[in-house]
Amino acid sequence: MSLYELFKAKGPSGFGYGSTAEEVTQGLSLDGKTILVTGCNSGLGQEAMRVLLLRGARVLGTARTLEKATAACAAAGSGAVPLACELSDPASVRACVEAVRRRGDRLDALLCNAGIMALPRREQAFGVELQLFTNHVGHFMLVTGLLDRLADDGRVVVLSSAAHTMAPKEGIRFDDLGAERRYGAWPSYGQSKLANLLFAKELARRFAGTRRTANAVHPGVIRTNLGRHMPGLASLVLGLAGPLVLKSVPQGAATEVYAAVHPAMAGTSGAYLADCNVATPRADADDPALARRLWEVTERIVAGLPGGAG
């Protein structure tokens, strides 16, 4: 397929690589809907929040600090409510859960968008490799803490990545979650994104028999602040080739917004989406035993964090 055809091609959903978040929500009214978006101050989360607000939703926009969330929400327009949620700090995640509870909001969608990528050196939070903790454990705490606030037909959307294929061949290194024995920037990022995918799949299994859904998304490859840790050469090459190989931010936000609000996605659960269509992930992303094990291990990690279970 030529690049031109790739940009123009549409999948069965009627949308494709080149679709933008505005296009996938064209004609939709989200009046009365409340959607939580993590990482609302940058990149895809910022664009997702902007478009959801444009269509009439109320957005609870989280960022690492209240100052960042407040600035992003103020810039995004009315209907945005800022909340602090530092995903690598369990106290902050719990405080965010409590803040949503106090507001009494019923959530129509939870958009687990925030993330970090390819840290050059091993870092940890509470003994867990930092990308795994931030991208997976923090969101696990947030989502499981808010499940009883999720609408009967509520949707959980988790940002994964095609980079989940870079996870170690054994999937999740349960015997080395702190990456003490081996650390690689990309395998560890890949592992965290495989964890995001497995979490969405297991959540979907736990939602079975209800109208709630959980799905994972690869947004495409987009130049955002996510690449801040990428080596200079890789950045330079991407910069030069960018227009040919990168989506724009509006295109990058399309798949997560589509999964969160498009009527055609009601009833689709446990899927992995790319370019606004169902895609096929790495084989072990569909292994229910692996997903269940990750869920149970994550529950134990969370129970052992300062502040107790949950």
Ligand SMILES: NC(=O)c1ccc[n+]([C@@H]2O[C@H](COP(=O)([O-])OP(=O)(O)OC[C@H]3O[C@@H](n4cnc5c(N)ncnc54)[C@H](OP(=O)(O)O)[C@@H]3O)[C@@H](O)[C@H]2O)c1
């Ligand atoms: N861009 C791509 O090509 C691409 C490809 C595949 C998947 N994704 C996924 O898409 C999602 C959005 O990425 P993006 O490209 O929009 O990146 P981005 O511009 O760097 O935005 C990431 C957001 O996550 C927030 N964040 C990072 N660490 C956090 C923490 N510890 N606690 C709370 N929030 C935290 C960032 O906050 P700060 O600004 O304060 O750091 C920022 O708001 C990520 O999950 C990423 O893995 C992106």
